[in-house]
Amino acid sequence: MRTKLQLIFPKKPPRTREAVLEVRELAKIYRVNASYLTVLENVRFRAATGELVCILGPSGCGKSTLLKIISGFIPPSSGKVILNGRPVSRPAPDRCLVFQEDALFPWLTVAENIAFGLKGRMKNKKAVRQETDRFLSLVGLGPFRDYLPREISGGMKQRVALARVLILRPRVLLMDEPFGALDAHTRSEMQNLLLSLWKKLSHTILFVTHDVNEAVTLADRILVMDRGPGCIRTEIPVGLKRPRKREDDGFHQFCRRLYKELRTDR
Numbered sequence: 001m002r003t004k005l006q007l008i009f010p011k012k013p014p015r016t017r018e019a020v021l022e023v024r025e026l027a028k029i030y031r032v033n034a035s036y037l038t039v040l041e042n043v044r045f046r047a048a049t050g051e052l053v054c055i056l057g058p059s060g061c062g063k064s065t066l067l068k069i070i071s072g073f074i075p076p077s078s079g080k081v082i083l084n085g086r087p088v089s090r091p092a093p094d095r096c097l098v099f100q101e102d103a104l105f106p107w108l109t110v111a112e113n114i115a116f117g118l119k120g121r122m123k124n125k126k127a128v129r130q131e132t133d134r135f136l137s138l139v140g141l142g143p144f145r146d147y148l149p150r151e152i153s154g155g156m157k158q159r160v161a162l163a164r165v166l167i168l169r170p171r172v173l174l175m176d177e178p179f180g181a182l183d184a185h186t187r188s189e190m191q192n193l194l195l196s197l198w199k200k201l202s203h204t205i206l207f208v209t210h211d212v213n214e215a216v217t218l219a220d221r222i223l224v225m226d227r228g229p230g231c232i233r234t235e236i237p238v239g240l241k242r243p244r245k246r247e248d249d250g251f252h253q254f255c256r257r258l259y260k261e262l263r264t265d266r
């Protein structure tokens with residue numbers, strides 16, 4: 001049965017772009033001591049090439065578990081993840097995961113951290129340097145190329161974390177509350193940076209958050225999850241024009257509707 005809010009929100013327009021990622025009837029059961037915990041049940045959705053999809057849901061609904069399965073770090077108990085027509089069975093550079101606390105290599109400089117994943121793939125040192133410079137500049141860290149991670153701020157570390165995965169040209173970028181530990185101003189700067197990189201590089205992004213404002217700022221489409229066990233309750237296309245401004249009435253209205261959708265007693 002459709003909820004009241006599903007009736008208020010416009011239906012997603014027909015997808016014109018090819019699906020790059022398909023999650024089919026995914027379930028995950030963890031074994032904890034002697035008992036079993038069903039964390040995900042019947043999760044299914046698709047993400048088109050170049051689409052920015054936010055996954056929004058309460059704590060413990062299985063958002064991180066879902067991203068770990070899509071990245072191939074853990075297997076599902078049943079169901080499948082299909083990327084470009086092929087089932088995912090292990091981690092691969094076509095799917096890169098960025099976490100809230102991204103551990104950079106502390107003994108490498110900013111530029112060396114960004115170049116790290118390229119070295120096994122590109123033999124030509126000049127080409128590695130050129131690519132590294134390009135990504136340093138894309139994330140605004142050109143002047144900091146020789147700094148060590150301990151010498152830069154939390155926001156700058158997340159820029160390095162972003163650059164070092166984007167340089168690998170993943171088909172799908174998986175982001176697990178990547179800006180959750182940043183102050184409000186830096187967080188907003190990082191959201192703008194992510195949007196400008198996404199516009200330039202047009203990769204598909206799955207972005208997990210429990211911040212309604214963040215989801216409305218970023219997403220083409222929001223998947224709202226429920227817990228106990230985790231499933232996708234509804235999909236909401238965000239029809240607001242970009243760039244989105246938080247002070248706009250349309251933005252507020254959208255957030256209010258989403259808050260309602262997230263309430264379990266609605």
Ligand SMILES: Nc1ncnc2c1ncn2[C@@H]1O[C@H](COP(=O)(O)OP(=O)(O)OP(=O)(O)O)[C@@H](O)[C@H]1O
Nearest residue numbers: 030031032039058059060061062063064065066210
């Ligand atoms: N390796 C594991 N073994 C057993 N249970 C786990 C494991 N990983 C996660 N869980 C459980 O699965 C449930 C979902 O966890 P998960 O981290 O995926 O949720 P989440 O929605 O990302 O939460 P949050 O928003 O708080 O980060 C929780 O009850 C958690 O305790």
